Structure formats: C-alpha cells, structure tokens
Amino acid sequence: MPELPEVETVRRGIESLVVGRRISSVTVGRERSVRRVGREAVIHGLTGTTVTTAGRRGKYLICYLESGDRMMIHLRMSGRVLIHPPDHPRPPHTHVVLTLEPDSREARRSVTHEFRFVDPRTFGEVVVYDPIDERDVLPELGRLGVDPLVDHFDxxxxxxxxxxxxxxxxxxxxxxxxxxxxxxxxxxxxxxxxxxxxxxxxxxxxxxxxxxxxxxxxxxxxxxxxxxxxxxxxxxxxxxxxxxxxxxxxxxxxxxxxxxxxxxxxxxxxxxxxxxxxxxxxxxxxx
DNA sequence: AAACAAACCTGTGCGC
DNA sequence: TGCGCACAGGTTTGTT
Missing domain, CATH: 1.10.8.50 (Helicase, Ruva Protein; domain 3)
Known part of the structure; x- marks a missing residue:
C-alpha cells in the first residue's frame, strides 16, 4: 500500500507527535511483526528512550533514538502507524504498542498517547538495532537507490x-x-x-x-x-x-x-x- | 542482465 | 445469504 508519499506523511506525523517524548512502555502482540530481531530486542531497545529524529529513505522509516539505537519501520502492503490516546479503541491487528509520555510544552502532546503499529497482512515489520550492526541486520538499506526527495536528483x-x-x-x-x-x-x-x-x-x-x-x-x-x-x-x-x-x-x-x-x-x-x-x-x- | 513465478498473510469485493 | 475465487499499495528469493 504505502509508497514514498504515504511513508513521508507518516514520517511527518511522527516528527510532530513522537519526537522528544519518552517511551515508557512497549508491548509486542504478534512476534511476526518483530521477526527480524525478536520481541525482547524491541522491548529492551525502546523502553525508556526517546525518538530524536524521524527519517526516511524510500519506503523505509528510520527513527533515531536517544540511546544511539535506531528503529526501522517498513509498512509493506498493509502496515499503519496510528498515534491515539490509550482510551481510543485499539484497531484489530495492532501488533506493537509504544506508550508515549505527555509533553506539557505542546497541547496536542500534553496527554499520554499510544504509538500503534497496525498491520493486517503482517508483511510489515519493526526493527530495533544498533547502527554498528546495520549492514548485517538491514542489508537492503545499503542497496537502496536514490531517493528522489532526499538525495540529489537532477x-x-x-x-x-x-x-x-x-x-x-x-x-x-x-x-x-x-x-x-x-x-x-x-x-x-x-x-x-x-x-x-x-x-x-x-x-x-x-x-x-x-x-x-x-x-x-x-x-x-x-x-x-x-x-x-x-x-x-x-x-x-x-x-x-x-x-x-x-x-x-x-x-x-x-x-x-x-x-x-x-x-x-x-x-x-x-x-x-x-x-x-x-x-x-x-x-x-x-x- | 533481465523476466518471471512464488512466497510471505489477511481482507474485500465480485460472480454465481 | 453464502461460498469460492481473484485481487491488493511491497520485497525477497529462486528459476529460466
């Protein structure tokens, strides 16, 4: 489903609603969504840290974490990222949930939110990794061609x-x-x-x-x-x-x-x- | 190098 | 109304 424009729209949403907010807890429902590194690596890699920058290359979303690690999200065919208050019903196929602490400096961030990775077909994935291991964990990133909006493109x-x-x-x-x-x-x-x-x-x-x-x-x-x-x-x-x-x-x-x-x-x-x-x-x- | 098929999954819409 | 089939935004892998 999502191509560059949709992924870029999600990136901007993460930039405005997630960057700078502490992740206080993480739950992984379906192991398949974190198959690359496993449930424990995702939970331990995200709990207590903060997204500092939201980046994108092609259809790959890459969030830079305060810990130095990175979180890569690929939506593949049916993945979605939704950021809603905890009392907003979780949609079916919500596989990964990050609880975001309030940020009193801005109204739309002033209450707790859940960052929800939703993906009916489960082709998409969430990967948390140390950038030192990027070549091994995400070899496809190194093989990506030029991004028409990020790279020099004449x-x-x-x-x-x-x-x-x-x-x-x-x-x-x-x-x-x-x-x-x-x-x-x-x-x-x-x-x-x-x-x-x-x-x-x-x-x-x-x-x-x-x-x-x-x-x-x-x-x-x-x-x-x-x-x-x-x-x-x-x-x-x-x-x-x-x-x-x-x-x-x-x-x-x-x-x-x-x-x-x-x-x-x-x-x-x-x-x-x-x-x-x-x-x-x-x-x-x-x- | 390039063309093609199959694989990974689930939901939806269509014809009968 | 119900059932089976075709089809869907992506990517990798293996075969011709």
Whole structure:
C-alpha cells in the first residue's frame, strides 16, 4: 500500500507527535511483526528512550533514538502507524504498542498517547538495532537507490541511472535498487504525466524524454506528499491521526482502467497485467 | 542482465 | 445469504 508519499506523511506525523517524548512502555502482540530481531530486542531497545529524529529513505522509516539505537519501520502492503490516546479503541491487528509520555510544552502532546503499529497482512515489520550492526541486520538499506526527495536528483543523475539499461521503464521505476520510493500507483501516475508508455526500454528514451520523466517523478511525488498521499476505496492508508490522503482525486491512470483519459479525452485508459501487477496507461498520451 | 513465478498473510469485493 | 475465487499499495528469493 504505502509508497514514498504515504511513508513521508507518516514520517511527518511522527516528527510532530513522537519526537522528544519518552517511551515508557512497549508491548509486542504478534512476534511476526518483530521477526527480524525478536520481541525482547524491541522491548529492551525502546523502553525508556526517546525518538530524536524521524527519517526516511524510500519506503523505509528510520527513527533515531536517544540511546544511539535506531528503529526501522517498513509498512509493506498493509502496515499503519496510528498515534491515539490509550482510551481510543485499539484497531484489530495492532501488533506493537509504544506508550508515549505527555509533553506539557505542546497541547496536542500534553496527554499520554499510544504509538500503534497496525498491520493486517503482517508483511510489515519493526526493527530495533544498533547502527554498528546495520549492514548485517538491514542489508537492503545499503542497496537502496536514490531517493528522489532526499538525495540529489537532477537530469544527469536520472540519465546515468536509466539510459544504460535495456529494461522496461516501469520495471526500473519500481526497482528500489535504482530509485527508492516509487510503487505501483506512482509509477503509473508518473509515466502518464511524462507521456511515456510503461514498456518502453529505458535505453530507447531521448535525453529530453528522460528529463520530462525526471520532472514528472519530482512533481508527482511532491504533489502527492502535499496531498497527504493516496487513500484508495478500502481506506487502508491513513496518516498517524487516522486522516485519509487526497491525492487519489488527482490520479489520472492508476485504477482508472476503462475510464476516459482525463488528459486527451479521446480514449479510455487501458489496463494490462504483467507479473501479476496491473498497469494503467493511455494508448494515445503515452508512447 | 533481465523476466518471471512464488512466497510471505489477511481482507474485500465480485460472480454465481 | 453464502461460498469460492481473484485481487491488493511491497520485497525477497529462486528459476529460466
């Protein structure tokens, strides 16, 4: 579910509601959500400490702790972070709960809250680790590609990344080792706005078209972050306060198979399935 | 190098 | 109303 804009929205929520507040207790319901390091490491690593900074790379959330350790959260398909008062009913599939002490300096932090990691499909995870062990515990972090909003991301960078590769452009956009943070929704939106068909080989695109693609990546992701991400019909994705995003109202391709193309108005959006993943695009606008 | 399938899980929506 | 099946935002691993 959550891609870069949704994860960034969660990161901002943690920044405003969690950073600086002591974690007084930790409970882990489902071991699977902490499978990487185990229940004890998560409980001992978090109890009594404080999140000092909330960071993100691609779809990985990384909270820096006062103890020197770090907490990595990946939401995968169905994970959510919710920050609510203890008397607010815990949703089903609440697997990890951190109790946050009040912070009298700010009204919305002045009472106890629970930081809840909720995840029906349990693909997501919470990892607490010493940064010295990062390479061993989270080897995939070291293999992440450039983050379009965190790293330097200009036409030259994107050209060098894409042009050498004889691979369908959508597959490259989705490849977290190349560019980190884009998933199925935003890949379709980015390609639609760039006017590029999903199966074009990256090596066949001109510098001008790669430049247009880079602009599309930047503008779509920034606009989506500004809108608080995309919440689809099932309302799976919400921010830490339970609010939906709004970028789905600006979708022009994703989920619009059979509906008119809002850009050209001359045809309908085509939906194809490859590798069990759906792709929506316009046969006229995208070539 | 790249394409593809399967695996990890649960919930939802659809057709019958 | 109930049942079975297809399908869903991600990522890794293994096979062609």
């Amino acid at each position: 036409d030259d960078v994107v050209w060098r990344l894409l042009h050498p590769r004889r691979r369908a452009i959508k597959a490259l956009l989705l490849d977290q080792h190349v560019i980190a943070g884009i998933g199925n929704i935003y890949a379709d939106e980015i390609l639609h706005r760039a006017g590029i068909k999903w199966d074009r080989l990256a090596s066949s695109l001109s510098r001008e078209r790669v430049s247009r693609l880079r602009q599309s990546v930047t503008s779509v992701l920034n606009e989506a972050v500004a809108a608080g991400g995309s919440t689809l019909q099932d309302t799976q994705y919400v921010d830490v306060e339970g609010e939906t995003g709004w970028f789905q109202l600006d979708h022009r391709a994703y989920g619009r198979g059979g509906l008119p193309c809002l850009t050209c108005g001359k045809t309908t959006i085509t939906r194809v399935v490859t590798n069990g993943r759906s792709t929506c695009f316009c046969r006229i606008c995208q070539r």
